[in-house]
Amino acid sequence: MPASSVRETADVVVIGAGIQGLSAAWHLAKFGIRDVALVEKSTVGSGSSRWSASMLMKQMWGEWQQRFSAYTFQRYAAFADDTGYDAGFVRTGTLTLVTPDVAEQEREFVNIRRRHGVETQILTPDEVVRLAPVLSGQEIGFGVYGPEDGVLDTPNILRGWRSSAQTLGVRIYEGRRATGLEMEGRRIAAVQTTAGPIATRFAVNAAGSDADEVGAWAGLRIPLLNRVRNIFLVERPPQLNSRVYVMDAATHWYFRSDNGEVLVGMGARRDAPVQDRPDMDYWPEMRDMCLRKAPALAHAIIRGGGSGIRPLTPDERPVVGPVRQVQGFINNCGWGGVGIMNAPVGGQLVAEQICNGRTSTFDVTPFLLERFGAR
Ligand SMILES: Cc1cc2nc3c(=O)[nH]c(=O)nc-3n(C[C@H](O)[C@H](O)[C@H](O)COP(=O)(O)OP(=O)(O)OC[C@H]3O[C@@H](n4cnc5c(N)ncnc54)[C@H](O)[C@@H]3O)c2cc1C
Numbered sequence: 001m002p003a004s005s006v007r008e009t010a011d012v013v014v015i016g017a018g019i020q021g022l023s024a025a026w027h028l029a030k031f032g033i034r035d036v037a038l039v040e041k042s043t044v045g046s047g048s049s050r051w052s053a054s055m056l057m058k059q060m061w062g063e064w065q066q067r068f069s070a071y072t073f074q075r076y077a078a079f080a081d082d083t084g085y086d087a088g089f090v091r092t093g094t095l096t097l098v099t100p101d102v103a104e105q106e107r108e109f110v111n112i113r114r115r116h117g118v119e120t121q122i123l124t125p126d127e128v129v130r131l132a133p134v135l136s137g138q139e140i141g142f143g144v145y146g147p148e149d150g151v152l153d154t155p156n157i158l159r160g161w162r163s164s165a166q167t168l169g170v171r172i173y174e175g176r177r178a179t180g181l182e183m184e185g186r187r188i189a190a191v192q193t194t195a196g197p198i199a200t201r202f203a204v205n206a207a208g209s210d211a212d213e214v215g216a217w218a219g220l221r222i223p224l225l226n227r228v229r230n231i232f233l234v235e236r237p238p239q240l241n242s243r244v245y246v247m248d249a250a251t252h253w254y255f256r257s258d259n260g261e262v263l264v265g266m267g268a269r270r271d272a273p274v275q276d277r278p279d280m281d282y283w284p285e286m287r288d289m290c291l292r293k294a295p296a297l298a299h300a301i302i303r304g305g306g307s308g309i310r311p312l313t314p315d316e317r318p319v320v321g322p323v324r325q326v327q328g329f330i331n332n333c334g335w336g337g338v339g340i341m342n343a344p345v346g347g348q349l350v351a352e353q354i355c356n357g358r359t360s361t362f363d364v365t366p367f368l369l370e371r372f373g374a375r
Contacts, residue, residue: 010037012202012354013191015178015214018049019154019340020332021206022161023347025170031351034169037198041177045158047208048339051231051308053256053265054154055245056341058118059094059146061109064317064366065338066116068345075344076152085160088153092243092256095131096144102249103141110144121145132246134239134294149245151256154340181217188328202328202354209309211333218326222319223372224334225312228272230282232305233261237296253289261303264290278305312336320349321364330354331369
């Protein structure tokens, strides 16, 4: 038989090598499924996982997020043992600025966190400004401080899962776009790609902001709400003397300081450019917000920046797990603004589902696509 007619096969094809696709591939290999093909249309980590604030937090916003957070803190602490690479967690603390319009909701979040045993302090406006003297103190009703939160080293996490997965046998194909599915009745038979089909019984949809397109190949409608968020890297003003991550609860404007620079983020725009440079058309909006909240940041020199998509869903929960209509089609998408910190959850659930036919670490029911009444 000529080599060209030999059909490529894999036990599982993962579509998309962002942090969630890499995590899924690595977890599958760890579970013993090593014949995994991970296809990426561009390069590993070049999608939403490229521009993120990389926060890992216990100050979350609801029950399921709180449960995931407890798990991911443990998993990232063990990351070096798992992969040989350091997840690079640095504890910075997080400080949420609460304005009166969102005070009730934020108090409820505080109650939930405390019920989960998470240390959460309520601060007066004076205490807030003492903790972060770069703040103007305007508009603040109270602050919520979480000392245990911090920042991850996302590029190193991507390196770790990539390298460890490849060592375990996962094949990672960059520059290879998945283009469709072949079906045998209601079961996945192959994933079509720009470099030929890969025969398989399982396809994992980890295509980030393109997950709706991948779902459509299986006749599914994944209701993604892709929203662009911008990041500007500005020179650190002298008033900014701590690394605490500061976020305004009502507007989701935030900043955190690294070594020489401050990362300032904001935005939930529908059709804005996604790029590896600061979006200067958006800067006036960002600058106005800085002027209100932390004027020194508005005047700081811009050193860089970029923008990325947060693939949200209508109920702000991810879409994870199997679908009734198509056997072998497993979702791991819709992670919105929490896909970095929750990458160990997504990968673990995908591997459990494929290996055991069910999940055990978390009940996947609240995250199934069918909650949207999808076809
Ligand atoms: C500015 C910003 C700040 C953020 N801050 C945080 C934070 O602090 N903490 C946090 O946890 N999360 C944060 N997020 C959210 C986080 O970045 C995302 O939830 C996460 O990156 C999603 O990962 P993913 O693997 O699902 O998607 P992606 O990283 O987008 O990966 C999907 C991949 O699929 C590929 N792909 C798509 N279609 C195909 C196809 N047909 N064939 C092959 N490949 C395909 C894409 O090229 C891409 O590489 C932030 C996001 C933004 C934009």
